[in-house]
Amino acid sequence: MVIVRVNNMERPTPGQLSAVLGLVKSATHVDGIGPLSEQALLAARSGQPTSSESATSSAHLLAYVGAHLAGYAHLEQGMAGEAATAEVVVDPSSRRQGVGTSLIRALQEATAPRADTLRLWSHGDLEEARAFAQGAGYSAVRELWQMRRPLRSEVAALPTVLVPEGFRTRHFVIGQDEEAWLHVNATAFAHHLEQGRMTRHDLDRRIAEPWFDTCGFILIEDMRALVPVLAASHWTKVTAAEDPTTRPTQGEVYVVAVDPAYQGMGLGRTVTVLGLAYLRQQGLTEAMLYVDADNRAAVATYARLDFVRYGVDIMYARTVNTQV
Ligand SMILES: CC(C)(COP(=O)(O)OP(=O)(O)OC[C@H]1O[C@@H](n2cnc3c(N)ncnc32)[C@H](O)[C@@H]1OP(=O)(O)O)[C@@H](O)C(=O)NCCC(=O)NCCS
Missing domain, CATH: 3.40.630.30 (Gcn5-related N-acetyltransferase (GNAT))
Incomplete structure (x- = not known):
């Protein structure tokens, strides 16, 4: 597996963007809920950072198995002292193969030396997300209601x-x-x-x-x-x-x-x-x-x-x- 990181000073290619949107679509279909927030989806659609570059920096992490986009993570790093937040999604056909774990590892590397402040959003309180987060040493700290x-x-x-x-x-x-x-x-x-x-x-x-x-x-x-x-x-x-x-x-x-x-x-x-x-x-x-x-x-x-x-x-x- 290869993880490609696109920082906010660069732009994902149109091919990368459409692969991300395709992955989001199939995950939404299978999970019954979209895996990305509006902020992250805007960034994925436009290829632009979600926030002002002076305040935060964001990155797209694309996990490829061969030519197939198996997983995607969007990372938003806050201003000094603020937590970084990320959303992770794995293509339904590539789950339980360690793709999510590799993306978490890449997110932690990207946020080092403050990887302990990394926060993960899970939309819909999905059972697999709970098991996955727990396995990676994360626990629930905030609950947002719709x-x-x-x-x-x-x-x-x-x-x-x-x-x-x-x-x-x-x-x-x-x-x-x-x-x-x-x-x-x-x-x-x-x-x-x-x-x-x-x-x-x-x-x-x-x-x-x-x-x-x-x-x-x-x-x-x-x-x-x-x-x-x-x-x-x-x-x-x-x-x-x-x-x-x-x-x-x-x-x-x-x-x-x-x-x-x-x-x-x-x-x-x-x-x-x-x-x-x-x-x-x-x-x-x-x-x-x-x-x-x-x-x-x-x-x-x-x-x-x-x-x-x-x-x-x-x-x-x-x-x-x-x-x-
Ligand atoms: C949650 C998600 C990212 C996991 O991705 P993944 O690539 O399948 O995860 P991994 O293969 O790295 O799994 C690592 C561990 O998490 C746990 N896990 C993951 N999916 C699980 C499931 N469906 N049921 C139980 N445990 C699960 C297991 O302990 C697994 O280790 P194992 O396969 O050796 O038993 C993926 O299911 C997904 O995209 N879900 C929709 C989006 C989402 O909920 N994102 C929020 C993540 S916090």
Whole structure:
């Protein structure tokens, strides 16, 4: 087996990229869940790093058996002091042959001398991932939930919400609201590993995505000061259905952020409901979101809005000092 490492200063070839996407497709088909996060999938599709190069560096690791791409790992190395995170996937036809183990070894070499800080994401809490992680000396340290709720009013009506006096709602404006939104996002998610460090580069890349829709990016501003202050936002996301002849049915509560100075006023619930109403207006029948299982306030807010747990992603960290 040969492992080819493509760092973020290089670009994978079109052939490498299409082999990765093919592998992801067959793993998704067999496992019933995609093996990569949106960040990693974006990187795999575009061949570009997922984050600003000054903040992080990322790498693609491709494991070949002959000419066949048997496994793939995406590595994202954080700023100094932050953990590196990786996602690993092995082609279903090449499993239980040590490909995953070789990729973990390569990831540990790539993150040396801080390999003990490496974190692995497993999407769907798959049994083989648990066995694999445990065998490699990793154990679960974080649980991310996917929650869903129906959108059709006859199934689950949305509550009426009021925007407080002195506040107004409007849509995000490209070229105007980026810095204010990044500030609110960074302060609202100051303790969040990934979300809180979204950079202008990350934001601009998402704005350039075909799914980006300013009307689904709702802002609540405090108008009581001389200059309006962004207090809360709800960025919704609707991706095209895989089959281009059908319309999407699901929308995502992509990012809800309330400036800490405005938390506790009910703006989080208000802006969430406004975004859900927008998704319903688009004819979508279901809303979904991701939330950390230990973010009690957010889980409670979503549960009160009829969201229920649908799926789980697990983050593994190395706890046993074993060499795989
Ligand atoms: C998890 C995954 C990466 C494992 O890849 P792999 O190449 O099959 O793993 P390896 O062959 O290196 O297996 C190493 C050890 O992990 C354990 N393991 C792996 N798959 C297992 C399974 N299905 N059942 C039980 N144990 C398993 C075994 O202890 C195995 O050693 P053994 O074969 O000598 O018994 C692969 O199943 C996969 O791509 N799953 C979908 C994506 C995913 O869940 N990624 C998250 C990884 S944390």
